[in-house]
Amino acid sequence: MMTERYNISPRVEHFTCMVDLLGRAGLVDEAYARIKDMPVEPNDRVWGALLNACHVYNNMDICVAATDRLFELAPHQSCYYVLLSNIYAKAGRSSDVTLVRTIMKDRGLKKVPGVSNVELRDQVHTFHAGDRSHHQSKEIYEALEVLVAKMKESGYVPRTETALHNVEKEDKENHLAVHSEKLAIVFVLINSRPGTPIRVTKNIRVCEDCHVAIKLISKIAERQITVRDTNRYHHFENGVCSCGDYW
Template identity: 50%
Template sequence: MQNVVMWIVPVLCLIALPCKDVVVWSAMILGYGLHGRGYEAIDTFNAMKLAGVKPNDVTFIGLLLACNHSGLVQEGWEYFHRMKDYGIEPRHQHYAIVVDLLGRAGYLNEAYEFISSMPIEPGVTVWGALLSACKIYRNVALGEYAAERVFSLEPFNAGHYVQLANLYASAGMWSHVRKVRILMREKGLSKDLGYSLIEINGKLQAFRVGDKSHPRSREIFEELENLERRLKEAGFVPDTDSVLHDLNNEDKEEILCNHSERLAIAFGLISTPPGRTLRITKNLRACVNCHSATKLISKLVGREIVVRDANRFHHFKDGVCSCKDYW
């Protein structure tokens, strides 16, 4: 029932608008995409066509993002090729989304072939999407090639080096991780620090990894310990591959449970009444471990937890996420 309501309410708002131009329709499609509601985005696109409104390049960015965030590979591929039916030439952003769409689904070779066939020179976002996918599937050789292309285009963007280090870490190649870190130091680059925000009683609270500066820090870490105990009792096994240090598993687990969104969740739990939805914003992409942990936490505490990370919205409830573990 809730899913039906989430789809109908925006549609009713759309119907009530006196002027429903391409901007309004495109915003709706993009909104559904950010929340991983791919089929609703497609339905909205079809309704837009029936209303006689011609889509533009931004419309297709939203539509492709919606397919990407929902794992709708075939649909996304078809919509990309249908852009020409409307006289729209794909831009770099369209190509990057398709590469990400293919790569996240495991079609790495197809993604590379797609890049090789591009009529325009691939940019940073295109190669970056391939590098990110290579990390997921631990394809070191192709990932290194993508990293070389990215470095040649943006040699002083720390995020690209972190992506390569993530790839090496996922493959257990710690000597290569150290080489990347040394290279970053030589270039004077540093990794962006992750932080999470949560609003409680009209006041915005910010947390960083391992942050103990909050006035209620003792209570927050007590709640964290309680959550970790309940997670272990429920059979949760931390995914330590996301830690970029060659440490033992115990040390890795301690680092993971102190990530900024975990601190924000703990603070939200001790600061709001039972059943209240927690809404958190994170500046970086959620790591695999925190994503898995938050799913189970939502079930253990009986709360919905909404996290807006760098890419999209995640709605955690009853042990599952709206992204269906595809993000």
């Protein structure tokens, strides 16, 4: 329709959207075929959209093709390496996770540490994963422990398969529990009136475990929670996220 009715030639941005839409619908093979038929050279954003679809739908075959092109087009973009390692971790391929981390180390690439900001009473509070520098850290961690127990009663199971740390399962759970956005959310929960909306900004993509956890927190605490990460806004309410669990 763009070409025939409106005389608009699709640009690479349009093809990126198409690949992303097909990937969201689970049509990963069709998305890959669309890339191969593109009249313009696909960039790393196109291949990145395909890799994200592979992550959601566990398509290892196309994942390999996508990462080969991504490492050629954007060899220094650490986010693609992290996404690939998460795909391998999700598939239980620990040796491949180690390989990806080794490649990152050899190329001098590091995963960007997560930082979450939240505003309360005209003051911005910043949290890092495992952060204990805040003056209310004791209260935050105590409230978080209670909240995690309630989440587990509601069916929450920590997504330890996506944790990149080569440690025991319990240590992985503890690491996931103190991600920056969880700390920021709990800080607002203990310092605001019931029903007060919570708004968090994060410098990297929200991880799978935090996404699952925040959905439950929104239901348990009866709060509207908005998290802005590098991909989009996530609006959590009553156990559901506006992104439809694909971001």
